[in-house]
Amino acid sequence: MNGFHIDMNGALYPKQYLVKWLEELADLNYDTILWEVENGIQWETCPECVAPDAFSKSEFKEILQISRDLGFENIPLFQTIGHAEYVLKNKEYLYLSELSDNFQQYCPLKDEVKGFLNTWIHEYYEIFGDVKYFHIGADEAYNLGECSDCKEKATNSSLSKLYIDHINETIKPILEKGSIPIIWADMVLHHFDALDSLDKRILLFDWNYGKHNKVDTLHIWGKKNVAFNNIPEETMKEFGDYIFPDKNSTPEIFYTADYLANKGFQVVTCPASSHYGDNIFASRAQLHFDNCFDSIAKSKQSHLSGFMLTSWTVHMFPWELQRIFIAIPSFLKENPNGAQEEYKKWYENKYFQASLPSFWKAVDLISTPVLGSRTRDTVHNKSNLKIEKEAFSTQLQKAETTTESTKLNQTIKEFEEALSLFQKVRNENSNNTYEVDHWILATKNLITRSQGTLQLLGENQKDNNTILKTSQELKTETEKMYQDKLSPIRRSEIIHWIYDSFHHALEN
Ligand SMILES: [Zn+2]
CATH class of the missing domain: 3.20.20.80 (Glycosidases)
Incomplete structure (x- = not known):
């Protein structure tokens, strides 16, 4: 399959x-x-x-x-x-x-x-x-x-x-x-x-x-991630032969597939x-x-x-x-x-017909999960697409301000570097601008969301209104980007989820 x-x-x-x-x-x-x-x-x-x-x-x-x-x-x-x-x-x-x-x-x-x-x-x-x-x-x-x-x-x-x-x-x-x-x-x-x-x-x-690469923990259902040298006895008893199929080798991360296959499935x-x-x-x-x-x-x-x-x-x-x-x-x-x-x-050749190391560097630079842009910060859940006005502010109050501010300052720099790299790719290649435009919009959203979050944590960068205005423009642009991708009512629910509670926080 x-x-x-x-x-x-x-x-x-x-x-x-x-x-x-x-x-x-x-x-x-x-x-x-x-x-x-x-x-x-x-x-x-x-x-x-x-x-x-x-x-x-x-x-x-x-x-x-x-x-x-x-x-x-x-x-x-x-x-x-x-x-x-x-x-x-x-x-x-x-x-x-x-x-x-x-x-x-x-x-x-x-x-x-x-x-x-x-x-x-x-x-x-x-x-x-x-x-x-x-x-x-x-x-x-x-x-x-x-x-x-x-x-x-x-x-x-x-x-x-x-x-x-x-x-x-x-x-x-x-x-x-x-x-x-x-x-x-x-x-x-x-x-x-x-x-x-x-x-x-x-x-x-x-x-x-x-x-496989660069990990020192193993995912165990019901126990989350456990260090390789600290796997519980009951897990070893049931799964040990599959976690360490060869006693001297590194653990098999996908051990559960082998275990289930050996059970006859x-x-x-x-x-x-x-x-x-x-x-x-x-x-x-x-x-x-x-x-x-x-x-x-x-x-x-x-x-x-x-x-x-x-x-x-x-x-x-x-x-x-x-x-x-x-x-x-x-x-x-x-x-x-x-x-x-x-x-x-192979991907560059298939979709861009050009060599584009900057593209991959930019993709990597916008990879860091960051306060204000994660699902849990935007309080989306499947049983309720309607988000309370105060939801973003309430979530932010749970954040550890100093650590998060330091991290946001660093990631904003990375996001800004990514934006200039994506724009360079956009300017130098006329093939596949459609895909690159999606990456540019995502990066702009990450920058503005992070600047706003930083501002709400009490770190003065720009004034609230400038960030709010930019984010409102991005909301319009993102809604347009979703025009052909989501049905109309679902689209407005999603846009409401992503932006409205964040904007409410900036307005106050
Ligand atoms: Zn029951």
Whole structure:
């Protein structure tokens, strides 16, 4: 599988933009599209949760047909335990929730949940047709075992058993349809004691945003990052043979894929071209380069079944700014042992027909996550796109002023250097100015946002009004940039999220 994940949790892409990118992805040798459509289709099972500018069923079927005509295998992704905020926040569906004051998760022990999911799965089939694969999400079910019934079951058996019984039940209609069910692998890696009872017909998507180079910690589900020399005993007992396959070698960062394959599952590795922790305007480039190269190389090993490149829209930089990662698999197909430096030359040649070292330097210079531009500073969350006016100021009050000011002063210099490099690339090359203009706009946003944040921390640089005026102009320019990339209502929600609370802080 050479897959690309289209995430419409945050974004809602218009048909033309989707078709343009499907054509590009076909050109880049992708063969599978994972469609996370969430509330982006006019569902009958849950009409209350449908987005105001959601696709009609016939519109979306047309897009899927175009995708099939381009040679893609379409995989629907429907969340069946966690990430259910878009449903459960509607009071009509609260009875399906694990908790009455938290909308993240369905209760796996409620009979009504089973019926509700089953009906919706059939509605997915009505739109997607007879698919080869059906992905039921099932990642990050963080309220597992919290209601009284679930707590009792978990006490009598385990959280792992509670989760796996739910998965084995949920996949029944999918198996009846003759499709291969898929889940994200994080929950069974976090709670692994009942793993032997998980249906082996399930394909596991093992998302891991790690890399090999210059790391001294290992990601362990349920424990975050742990130093190589401090891996807990229970982890070593279960995973040790896979973490240190050769006793003298450095640890295998992608050990979970080997572990799951050895348990008898088909496994697909999942790198990311964008994920939580990036700035909202542009990503941590080196991290994504390393992760994509290492994860895709891993996916080529004979006991694994391919890769799925995830592209999370918790950040709103468009695919134009992720293409530097999205094109990596195509390069690796032509050059299986190709290095990153060769890739950059290949990319320059393909998209710019010129040598552009300044471009890559600039991309790197705007990679640092910085206060005021990260998702958590802009308080976006999936259950509420409307942001409180005071949200940006409130977040800023939690910041450690001296450290953050020093860091901002340094990164602003780097962002300004990047801007002049991008402008140089723009002036010297007439090819692909479209892509470079996106990078220039992202860099201007980062500079102005950082100057404003610094100002709000009490470091006088410019006056509030000058920064506010520039940021208002960037808001207009960014909204224009998104014109062809986001549906109108979603676009205004996103623009509101990115700018309004920041501007409110500057006005006061
Ligand atoms: Zn429950």
